Structure formats: C-alpha cells, structure tokens
Amino acid sequence: MSDPWTDLEQALAGDDPAQVHRTTDRIRDAVRGAFEGRQLVRGSLLVERRRRLEHTLAELDDAVAGDRIDEARERAEQVRELAPALVDQARQLDPIDAEEEVSTGGWLANAGTVARKEAVLGIQGTRGLLLFGILGLTFGIGLRSAIGGSTATGGQASVKLVWNYAHSLAFLALPLAGLLAGHGLVNEERRSDTIHILAAQPVGRIGIVLGKWLGMAATLGLAVAASAGLVGTAAYAVTGTLGPPSAAVTYPLACFGLALAFGSIALLASTLLERTGPTLAVGLASFVLLGPVWQNAFLTRSLEQAGTIPDPGSVLVYLATPFTAWWNWTSELLGPVNDATGLPQGEPWHAALVNAVETGALEALPFYATQPYYAIVIAAWIAVCLGLAAAVFRRQDLA
Amino acid sequence: MGTLSAPIEARNLTKRYDDLDAIRGLSLSADEGQVLGLLGPNGAGKSTTIKVLVGLVHPTEGEAWIGGHHVQDEGIQARRQLGYLPEVVGLYEQLTAEAYLRYIARFHGTSGPRATHRIEALLADVRLTQAADRPIGTFSKGMRQRLALAGALFHDPPVLVLDEPLTGLDPEGIVKMKQAIEQLGRQRTVLVSSHELHAVESLCDRAIILRDGEELTSAPVAELTRRDPPRYTLTTADPLPEPRALTDVDGVRSIHASSQSTLQVEVTDADAASLLVDHLVRGGHRVRHLERDERTLEEAFVDITGVRA
Numbered sequence: 001m002s003d004p005w006t007d008l009e010q011a012l013a014g015d016d017p018a019q020v021h022r023t024t025d026r027i028r029d030a031v032r033g034a035f036e037g038r039q040l041v042r043g044s045l046l047v048e049r050r051r052r053l054e055h056t057l058a059e060l061d062d063a064v065a066g067d068r069i070d071e072a073r074e075r076a077e078q079v080r081e082l083a084p085a086l087v088d089q090a091r092q093l094d095p096i097d098a099e100e101e102v103s104t105g106g107w108l109a110n111a112g113t114v115a116r117k118e119a120v121l122g123i124q125g126t127r128g129l130l131l132f133g134i135l136g137l138t139f140g141i142g143l144r145s146a147i148g149g150s151t152a153t154g155g156q157a158s159v160k161l162v163w164n165y166a167h168s169l170a171f172l173a174l175p176l177a178g179l180l181a182g183h184g185l186v187n188e189e190r191r192s193d194t195i196h197i198l199a200a201q202p203v204g205r206i207g208i209v210l211g212k213w214l215g216m217a218a219t220l221g222l223a224v225a226a227s228a229g230l231v232g233t234a235a236y237a238v239t240g241t242l243g244p245p246s247a248a249v250t251y252p253l254a255c256f257g258l259a260l261a262f263g264s265i266a267l268l269a270s271t272l273l274e275r276t277g278p279t280l281a282v283g284l285a286s287f288v289l290l291g292p293v294w295q296n297a298f299l300t301r302s303l304e305q306a307g308t309i310p311d312p313g314s315v316l317v318y319l320a321t322p323f324t325a326w327w328n329w330t331s332e333l334l335g336p337v338n339d340a341t342g343l344p345q346g347e348p349w350h351a352a353l354v355n356a357v358e359t360g361a362l363e364a365l366p367f368y369a370t371q372p373y374y375a376i377v378i379a380a381w382i383a384v385c386l387g388l389a390a391a392v393f394r395r396q397d398l399a
Numbered sequence: 400m401g402t403l404s405a406p407i408e409a410r411n412l413t414k415r416y417d418d419l420d421a422i423r424g425l426s427l428s429a430d431e432g433q434v435l436g437l438l439g440p441n442g443a444g445k446s447t448t449i450k451v452l453v454g455l456v457h458p459t460e461g462e463a464w465i466g467g468h469h470v471q472d473e474g475i476q477a478r479r480q481l482g483y484l485p486e487v488v489g490l491y492e493q494l495t496a497e498a499y500l501r502y503i504a505r506f507h508g509t510s511g512p513r514a515t516h517r518i519e520a521l522l523a524d525v526r527l528t529q530a531a532d533r534p535i536g537t538f539s540k541g542m543r544q545r546l547a548l549a550g551a552l553f554h555d556p557p558v559l560v561l562d563e564p565l566t567g568l569d570p571e572g573i574v575k576m577k578q579a580i581e582q583l584g585r586q587r588t589v590l591v592s593s594h595e596l597h598a599v600e601s602l603c604d605r606a607i608i609l610r611d612g613e614e615l616t617s618a619p620v621a622e623l624t625r626r627d628p629p630r631y632t633l634t635t636a637d638p639l640p641e642p643r644a645l646t647d648v649d650g651v652r653s654i655h656a657s658s659q660s661t662l663q664v665e666v667t668d669a670d671a672a673s674l675l676v677d678h679l680v681r682g683g684h685r686v687r688h689l690e691r692d693e694r695t696l697e698e699a700f701v702d703i704t705g706v707r708a
C-alpha cells in the first residue's frame with residue numbers, strides 16, 4: 001500500500017472534498033501510528049513538527065471545504081514535505097518500555113528534581129559533613145553525659161534521661177544546624193552562575209524555592225534521624241530498651257522542627273541578600289546577645305514555662321515562643337559558663353543540665369507537653385518564610 | 400488550535416536598570432530553521448535580550464514568546480521548547496558530567512535506562528565520553544561549554560538560544576562549535592549572540608545589530624554584506640598599461656589598482672561591471688577573473704555607525 005501523502009495530489013485533482021478528507025485522515029493515522037509507543041519529550045522538535053503538520057492538515061481540509069483550490073494546493077505541498085520526514089523520524093525514536101512510567105516533567109516533579117539534587121549535594125558536601133558533625137557531636141555528648149552522670153535509676157527512667165540529655169544538647173545546636181542547612185541555597189547559585197541554567201529549566205521560580213526547601217528538609221531530617229538513631233542504638237545497647245516513644249520520637253521531631261524553622265529563615269535570607277555568610281553569623285550572634293532583651297520584650301517566663309501557651313499573648317509573642325524557649329534553655333545550660341564559681345570545686349560544666357534533668361524541669365521543656373501548639377508555631381514560621389522567599393525570588397531578575 | 404506562532408517572538412522589549420536602558424523598544428522574530436544573529440559591541444544589550452527570552456530577567460516593558468508561549472505567563476511551557484547556553488556557564492563543580500546530564504534529564508521527565516541512552520549519545524556528540532565520570536571542577540572552559548550545550552540539547556528543543564558561544568574557545572573549539580551550530584540550525588531555530596561580528600557572519604541567516612540597547616538594523620546577512628555601490632575585483636591575464644583611464648568607461652565610479660593586473664572597481668550597478676569587461680575584451684585584454692566584493696559584517700557595522708565594533 002502506498003504512503004497516504006502520495007495520494008494527495010490525485011485526491012485534490014478529483015475535485016471531491018470527501019476524497020481529500022479521507023486522505024488527510026489516513027495521513028493522520030499514519031502519523032499517529034509512527035508516534036505510538038515512542039519515547040517523547042514534551043516540547044521537543046518532533047512534537048512541535050507534529051503539531052505543525054496537524055495544523056496544516058486542518059487548514060488543507062478547510063481550504064478544500066471552502067473551495068479555495070490554490071490554498072489547498074499550497075497546503076498539500078507543505079504536507080507532502082512535512083509528513084514523510086516526520087513519520088520517518090518518529091520511527092527512529094526509542095520505543096517506550098511498557099513497564100516504565102512516563103513522567104511528564106511537570107513543575108512539581110521538577111521541584112522534586114531540585115530537591116533531590118539539593119539533598120544529594122547537601123549530604124555529600126561540606127555542608128552535610130558539618131551538619132552531621134554538629135548534631136552527632138551534641139547528641140553524642142548528651143549520651144555520654146547521661147550514661148556517665150546518672151546511673152542511679154535503671155530501666156525506662158534512665159533511658160529517658162539519655163534522651164533528655166541528648167535532646168537538650170542537640171537543641172542548643174539546632175539554630176546553627178538549621179542556618180547551615182538553609183544558608184546560601186539561592187544566593188550561592190547566583191554567585192556561581194549556576195542559577196541561569198537552573199532557572200532556564202521547565203520549573204518555575206516557585207518550584208525552585210520549594211525544591212530547595214524540600215532538599216534542605218531532607219538533609220536536616222537525615223542528619224537528625226542519623227544522630228537520634230545513634231543515641232537510640234547506644235541507649236538500647238546499654239539499657240536494653242528504647243525508652244518511652246514520647247522521648248525517642250517526640251524529642252528528635254521537636255529538634256527537626258526548630259532546625260527547619262531556622263533553615264527556612266536562612267533560605268529566605270539567601271533570596272534577599274547577596275551574601276549570607278557574614279549576615280547569618282551577625283544575625284545569630286545578635287540573636288543570642290539580644291536574648292535578654294527579647295525575653296523581656298515579649299514575655300518573662302521561667303524555664304519551666306517554656307513552650308506553654310503564653311497568656312495573654314499577641315501574634316508576635318506566639319511566634320517568638322520557639323526562639324524564646326531556645327534562648328531560655330540556652331542561658332540555663334550556659335549558666336555555669338557565666339558563673340564559673342562551681343568549676344574549681346570539680347562541678348561539671350553541665351551541672352545545670354544534670355540538675356534540670358534530675359529535678360524534672362526538662363519535662364516542661366519545649367515542647368514536650370504542648371506539641372500541637374509547638375507544631376503550629378513552627379509551621380507558621382516555615383510558611384511565612386517559604387511564602388516570602390517564593391514571592392521575592394519570583395520577581396527577581398537573574399541577570 | 401490557534402494560528403501557528405513564530406518560534407521566537409519579542410515585541411517592544413525594554414529593560415531599565417536604575418536610569419540605564421539595557422535594551423529599549425526591541426522587537427524581533429525568528430522563523431523556523433533560521434539562525435538569527437544578535438550582534439553588537441559589549442554592553443549593547445545582547446545578553447539582556449536573551450535573558451528576557453529565557454525568562455531570567457523580567458522586561459520593564461514589552462512581551463516575548465517562545466513557540467507561542469508567553470515567557471512570563473507560561474514560562475514552563477515556553478522553556479520546554481528552549482535550550483539555553485548562557486554567556487557565563489555555571490555548572491556544579493562536584494558533579495560528574497554524567498551526573499549533571501542525569502540531573503538535566505529529570506527536568507524532562509527522563510531517568511533510568513531511558514536517560515542513559517540519550518546521555519551516552521549526547522556525551523559522544525560533544526566529545527566528552529572519556530570525561531563522563533570526571534567532576535566538572537576539573538574541566539576546561541571548552542569542555543564546560545560543550546557539556547552545557549549537551550544539557551541544552553537534552554530534550555531536543557526546537558528553539559536554541561546561545562549567548563556568546565564562541566567566546567573564550569581555542570581555534571579548534573571555535574571551528575567545532577561553529578559546525579555544531581550550523582548543523583543544529585538546519586532543523587531548529589537558533590538565536591546566537593556575539594560581539595565578534597566576523598566570527599558568526601557565516602553562520603547567520605539574519606542579523607540584528609544592536610548598539611546601546613537599540614536596534615541599529617535587522618536584515619538578512621546577505622543584504623548587510625552587500626556593498627552599495629557594488630565593488631568588484633578584476634584580474635587580467637596581462638598587465639594593463641593605464642588602469643586609471645578605465646574610469647572613463649560608463650558606470651565606473653572609481654578604480655583602485657593593487658597591481659597592473661588586479662583592480663578594485665567600484666561601479667554603479669552589476670551591468671556596469673559587464674560593460675567594463677566588454678570594454679577590456681574589445682581592447683584586446685584577457686579577463687581572467689571577476690568577483691563581486693562583499694563587505695564583512697564588521698565593515699557593515701562601521702558603515703552604519705561610523706564606529707568600530
């Protein structure tokens with residue numbers, strides 16, 4: 001059987017619109033057949049060619065129906081030129097493996113691509129090394145302190161102490177870990193000029209910001225999970241139990257949440273500022289130094305109240321809670337450093353921590369007793385930062 | 400389905416930085432299978448124009464479309480049809496060439512064995528098969544450029560936008576890149592920018608010459624390089640005793656003799672050149688060669704602006 005486009009001339013000469021329509025339909029079928037089961041990329045040359053051919057066929061049908069014979073001949077000429085090459089090229093495409101899912105490469109999937117790259121590079125690079133270092137070290141010190149410092153109680157209670165120690169110490173390092181994970185995500189790509197190729201991919205600006213945030217969350221999640229896993233394994237090895245789920249699960253989750261909030265702030269900073277290294281260092285330092293001001297400005301509360309719902313409270317007070325609690329706890333832990341009088345008597349530097357654990361003050365620690373409230377405040381921080389970062393980045397020129 | 404649109408279309412683009420217009424009121428349009436040159440000196444606005452088309456820079460005024468998709472409102476669809484080679488190629492130094500292309504592949508919904516097949520072919524095309532497993536940090540400028548080009552071609556886009564693709568390459572690299580562009584331009588629409596006019600004039604079907612953000616001229620390259628009035632180089636087999644006397648022939652405007660047998664003749668039109676040949680033949684001379692001189696794009700630029708590019 002002959003190729004359908006070779007019959008086009010004859011069909012046109014026959015002066016019978018139905019005959020022409022039958023021929024154009026056969027051409028459409030031939031093209032469909034050639035493309036069937038072939039691997040295609042959206043927007044690619046062949047897809048565009050096919051679109052063009054179909055458009056020309058429609059115009060040909062129109063011209064025949066409207067009895068515009070010159071136009072019809074011209075369109076037929078174009079079809080005869082386009083169709084054979086297109087069918088030929090389509091047949092050369094790789095066939096799709098039926099098992100494989102054909103992803104569309106939509107913007108959300110592409111945000112996932114950004115996230116994946118961010119996580120892989122984040123974990124492999126110095127960023128990941130520092131992150132694992134910081135969290136591993138703090139969780140590890142907590143573990144060591146707990147095992148060495150309190151052997152009085154056995155079983156469940158002592159495992160809980162392990163978690164308390166680990167969590168308390170990791171909590172200290174969380175802002176640092178978060179800032180590290182989110183630091184420079186956007187502006188570093190601008191400085192290294194990699195942003196141009198990234199932003200030229202079929203992923204929107206919002207997809208890029210979302211992808212980077214997801215990648216950061218994955219990196220942080222992995223670092224927290226690995227550190228917590230280390231503590232958990234060690235606790236299990238020593239005591240034969242993992243302790244109450246509230247400790248083994250809630251503490252690491254609370255750590256992850258706070259780190260993520262700080263990471264989101266860093267991501268926002270990286271869209272707003274050209275260089276974030278110095279800015280973040282200064283920001284972190286002033287945050288710590290301004291702790292007392294911060295605390296007095298928003299709420300005066302004791303360690304025991306940290307993480308509970310402030311009353312009465314403004315939105316600002318609510319949003320400040322994680323940071324106020326963080327600062328409260330930091331100053332509590334660093335107390336012996338400020339007041340070194342006990343050290344010559346052989347009091348360990350983490351005496352305050354030991355004391356807090358033994359008096360049960362840690363039970364009230366953020367955000368053991370008030371998880372939903374804590375989660376909501378953290379989520380609000382993340383949403384605000386992520387939203388602002390996306391809005392800012394969307395409008396930016398990547399010159 | 401609406402009417403088919405040009406692969407690249409821009410209307411009245413202006414980009415203002417503070418009080419400087421990087422481009423002003425620029426319109427352009429490229430047809431299918433056309434290599435369009437965006438030419439002009441440094442700072443003319445070439446990269447800014449390209450960044451607007453790719454969606455990296457938001458125009459202050461005006462609009463642009465790639466394959467009929469508005470680059471601002473339908474950026475993702477527009478960029479699906481687009482391959483972009485930036486002026487400054489930034490790549491992730493830690494990734495290997497293969498890992499980089501795998502990353503690009505994911506943006507087009509391709510991974511696993513399907514991607515491998517394409518990646519192998521592309522690496523071979525850009526002569527990086529040997530370097531596939533090396534980190535990009537160890538690559539030379541030419542290798543980076545080639546890898547970035549492979550990435551831009553991954554999804555076989557109908558539109559390619561190349562910003563200064565020849566700058567910084569060694570002579571062999573330039574030749575190879577030109578061959579690649581020429582070959583790509585047969586099927587695709589290619590927009591290529593360059594501040595070295597002579598380097599791309601043989602590649603381009605059409606050229607837009609920019610200066611200070613504004614279009615000086617936009618025309619087929621053949622038209623830009625045509626001299627007006629025409630000039631010919633004429634070689635005779637025997638020395639002419641009195642070349643200057645030929646200015647008396649009808650239609651000859653001026654004569655420049657580089658030797659007694661080689662003349663540069665400026666004439667009013669093509670007919671005048673054949674009349675001159677007739678005249679010489681009648682005078683008993685043998686004309687060995689007659690060729691119309693073209694001006695280079697650079698000369699065209701100088702003629703248009705009175706300024707060196």
Ligand SMILES: Nc1ncnc2c1ncn2[C@@H]1O[C@H](COP(=O)(O)OP(=O)(O)O)[C@@H](O)[C@H]1O
Nearest residue numbers: 399416420421440441442443444445446447448
């Ligand atoms: N981000 C920017 N901020 C301010 N001015 C810019 C920016 N980008 C480009 N320009 C200015 O716009 C003009 C055009 O630049 P560009 O498009 O890079 O030119 P070309 O690519 O032709 O060399 C130059 O004067 C340049 O200094």
Ligand SMILES: [Mg+2]
Nearest residue numbers: 445446486563
């Ligand atoms: Mg430039």
